[in-house]
Amino acid sequence: xxxxxxxxxxxxxxxxxxxxxxxxxxADLSKSTNTIMFAKKYPERFFEMGIAEANMITTxxxxxxxxxxxxxxxxxxxxxxxxYDQIRMDLAYSEMNVKIFATxxxxxxxxxxxxxxxIEDLALMRVLPNMIVLAPxxxxxxxxxxxxxxxxxGPMYARVGRADAPIIYKKEDMKNIKIGKGVIxxxxxxxxxxxxxTMVDPALEAQKILSKQxxxxxxxxxxTIKPLDKKLVLKADEETKAIITIEEHSxxxxxxxAVAETLAEEGCKCKFMRMGIKDVFCESGExxxxxxxxxxxEKYIVKNVKxxxxx
Amino acid sequence: MKKSYDDATINKLNLMAVKIRKHIIExxxxxxxxxxxxxxxxxxxxxxxYFFHMRQNPKKxxxxxxxxFILSKGHAAPALYAVLAESGYFPVSELKRLxxxxxxxxxxxxxxxxPGVEASTGSLGHGLSFANGVAxxxxxxxxxxxxxxxxxxxxxxxxQVWEAAAVASHYRLDNLTAMIDxxxxxxxxxxxxxxxxxxVRERWSAFGWYVVEVDGHDIKQILDALNETDAHKNQPSMxxxxxxxxxxxxxxxxxxxxxxVPPNEMEYHLAMKELDxxxxxxxxxx
Numbered sequence: 001x002x003x004x005x006x007x008x009x010x011x012x013x014x015x016x017x018x019x020x021x022x023x024x025x026x027a028d029l030s031k032s033t034n035t036i037m038f039a040k041k042y043p044e045r046f047f048e049m050g051i052a053e054a055n056m057i058t059t060x061x062x063x064x065x066x067x068x069x070x071x072x073x074x075x076x077x078x079x080x081x082x083x084y085d086q087i088r089m090d091l092a093y094s095e096m097n098v099k100i101f102a103t104x105x106x107x108x109x110x111x112x113x114x115x116x117x118x119i120e121d122l123a124l125m126r127v128l129p130n131m132i133v134l135a136p137x138x139x140x141x142x143x144x145x146x147x148x149x150x151x152x153x154g155p156m157y158a159r160v161g162r163a164d165a166p167i168i169y170k171k172e173d174m175k176n177i178k179i180g181k182g183v184i185x186x187x188x189x190x191x192x193x194x195x196x197x198t199m200v201d202p203a204l205e206a207q208k209i210l211s212k213q214x215x216x217x218x219x220x221x222x223x224t225i226k227p228l229d230k231k232l233v234l235k236a237d238e239e240t241k242a243i244i245t246i247e248e249h250s251x252x253x254x255x256x257x258a259v260a261e262t263l264a265e266e267g268c269k270c271k272f273m274r275m276g277i278k279d280v281f282c283e284s285g286e287x288x289x290x291x292x293x294x295x296x297x298e299k300y301i302v303k304n305v306k307x308x309x310x311x
Numbered sequence: 312m313k314k315s316y317d318d319a320t321i322n323k324l325n326l327m328a329v330k331i332r333k334h335i336i337e338x339x340x341x342x343x344x345x346x347x348x349x350x351x352x353x354x355x356x357x358x359x360x361y362f363f364h365m366r367q368n369p370k371k372x373x374x375x376x377x378x379x380f381i382l383s384k385g386h387a388a389p390a391l392y393a394v395l396a397e398s399g400y401f402p403v404s405e406l407k408r409l410x411x412x413x414x415x416x417x418x419x420x421x422x423x424x425x426p427g428v429e430a431s432t433g434s435l436g437h438g439l440s441f442a443n444g445v446a447x448x449x450x451x452x453x454x455x456x457x458x459x460x461x462x463x464x465x466x467x468x469x470x471q472v473w474e475a476a477a478v479a480s481h482y483r484l485d486n487l488t489a490m491i492d493x494x495x496x497x498x499x500x501x502x503x504x505x506x507x508x509x510x511v512r513e514r515w516s517a518f519g520w521y522v523v524e525v526d527g528h529d530i531k532q533i534l535d536a537l538n539e540t541d542a543h544k545n546q547p548s549m550x551x552x553x554x555x556x557x558x559x560x561x562x563x564x565x566x567x568x569x570x571x572v573p574p575n576e577m578e579y580h581l582a583m584k585e586l587d588x589x590x591x592x593x594x595x596x597x
Contacts, residue, residue, distance in 0.1 A: 020429050023451070047447060047482075054438045055474035062444020065422070065429065066452070067375070086471075090441065094422050094431040189513075 002139035004160040008036025011146040022069045026275045033073040057083045061090035076105035077117035091155040099149045105159035106248030108287035113215035123253025125157040133226040134158040135197035140169040156303040161198040182229040188216030192236035192243045193287040199246045228258045241309040251276035271308045324530045328358045329590045332559045334393035336582045339573040342410040346386040347509040348569040352494045352554040353387045359533040369399035372426040383438020384463035385419040400427035436469025445485040461490045465497025480519030486542045488548045494556035515549045527552025
């Protein structure tokens with residue numbers, strides 16, 4: 001287990017050395033987002049913006065206009081919906097080289113409830129022209145994704161959850177990680193599970209359970225939601241009998257929608273199903289209880305895959 | 312660095328301001344849309360900056376050492392476009408294509424393809440935050456450029472402006488000078504009736520800003536204020552420009568109906584006639 005937020009903070013410190021133009025902004029949450037690691041190492045390049053996210057986003061655009069590479073961090077809920085106009089005008093429309101790295105995405109942020117559970121961010125960011133949308137699945141991939149964000153020009157949004165996450169990848173697995181390319185983590189030809197972010201691990205757990213029952217599933221880690229790796233989706237459509245998407249996000253507008261759009265336009269051959277939050281606001285509770293209540297764990301993946309193959 | 316001027320310079324700048332006003336009326340009449348009132352009120356300060364005060368080179372629009380001007384009140388785009396064209400950033404002939412399809416002169420400024428435009432604006436309340444970012448970068452890089460930003464008075468209804476005001480003073484951004492085009496009118500009417508702004512001076516002072524107040528149509532006063540605020544240390548500066556909405560065209564002055572409505576044919580000819588007369592009067596002094 002390793003916390004992706006911690007991996008983010010550590011990677012920023014490493015990148016701070018490599019990129020003298022990298023600057024970091026936070027809105028009074030640097031201890032939670034872990035940007036405090038960078039702040040301690042490079043205090044002159046860290047800007048505490050206070051509890052004022054709109055100003056933080058636009059200030060980052062101003063810094064980017066002078067050749068800086070700003071990383072902006074706060075909780076996903078404040079990093080997107082609250083500052084949508086600023087992201088739209090100053091980052092996406094203006095094509096500014098600003099990287100938003102949001103933490104505490106999804107429902108499993110803990111007991112704070114719906115006000116802090118961001119389940120619409122991927123949809124909001126995906127609809128913006130020029131915006132790249134990312135959701136790394138473990139600490140190893142988070143490190144790589146943060147590196148790619150720094151070295152690739154343009155506005156980008158990445159989100160991770162709050163909790164420690166199981167380690168899925170070794171460092172050497174990261175050689176082939178590219179923005180816009182999904183990863184086949186396990187291969188199989190009965191069904192495909194396409195997952196992103198926090199849901200890649202339960203997808204792999206479900207794969208193991210299904211395999212014991214004689215059902216072989218392919219698990220795709222779709223760390224880039226936009227631009228979507230359409231080729232990989234269509235390959236799954238060609239080679240397996242069912243595709244199921246899963247994300248810790250609203251069922252509307254995120255990974256599932258992106259995959260559905262691709263499949264519908266190309267004339268989907270296989271059965272298709274989306275798993276996500278079913279257009280409701282969720283509630284306070286233990287993360288694992290919330291994921292159970294809203295049917296986002298390996299148990300429900302197994303159930304849904306089997307049901308799809310039966311039909 | 313203090314920049315000194317003489318009467319001939321002032322007269323030249325006043326003439327340029329009339330020329331820019333004529334461009335604005337022409338552009339809006341051709342486009343059949345746009346914002347005359349707030350473009351005309353902003354002209355004199357923008358002319359003072361581009362044609363005298365700022366360190367700028369139209370041949371090197373991306374020079375990292377240039378002074379920057381950010382038009383936060385993006386609907387005054389015609390004033391900015393006319394000044395940029397007259398400065399040599401792009402051909403003056405392009406002005407007549409304002410708001411046309413397949414033309415880069417969008418209804419509100421965009422930074423990515425018009426040389427000289429620093430920030431995309433049009434959604435109000437962003438400009439000061441952007442200017443803060445540019446000023447912070449200047450401090451970080453130990454560059455001596457100065458950042459200027461112009462806000463509309465109604466625009467300061469936006470909460471983001473005050474977030475930015477706090478940050479600029481917290482980080483002691485003395486390489487930043489903001490200006491308020493204080494013309495007392497916003498779309499729904501008088502600023503004090505829509506949402507009271509007074510006291511503007513005390514508000515900005517309370518946020519830790521150095522505040523100077525001038526007649527926003529008196530280029531001499533504007534240049535003096537720019538010299539004064541450039542030299543002021545440890546605080547960001549605010550110049551309150553007391554202006555008249557629609558300045559220069561008698562029937563547009565203080566007339567809220569001309570906030571976002573272009574002149575019709577009769578109004579266009581009347582306005583151009585008035586501005587021609589003013590131009591001749593100023594030419595007589597040179």
